[in-house]
Amino acid sequence: MKKNAKPTVATGGNQxxxxxxxETLFLQNNTQVGRGDRSIYIRQDYHHRLIRIVQVIGEGKIxxxxxxxxxxxxHFNLFEKAIIEDYNRKQKPIF
Numbered sequence: 316m317k318k319n320a321k322p323t324v325a326t327g328g329n330q331x332x333x334x335x336x337x338e339t340l341f342l343q344n345n346t347q348v349g350r351g352d353r354s355i356y357i358r359q360d361y362h363h364r365l366i367r368i369v370q371v372i373g374e375g376k377i378x379x380x381x382x383x384x385x386x387x388x389x390h391f392n393l394f395e396k397a398i399i400e401d402y403n404r405k406q407k408p409i410f
């Protein structure tokens with residue numbers, strides 16, 4: 316996924332069209348070189364789902380960190396305006 320690219324999501328169509336769009340959005344390797352030095356904790360059932368998606372739909376060709384990076388990129392692109400508005404509304408000036 317290109318940096319700052321605005322993703323599109325299929326809203327209809329047959330299952331194969333939805334899968335192609337999902338794969339295009341989320342199951343493409345990105346330019347991130349490595350997984351970095353950060354750890355995150357997620358629900359066990361989410362972890363199992365994510366692993367199965369990467370292994371089956373992604374055919375094991377994309378590492379988990381790249382898949383999660385793509386999901387987060389999509390989330391932030393989709394909700395950027397709302398996040399900024401909420402943040403600015405709740406942020407209190409220091410002085």
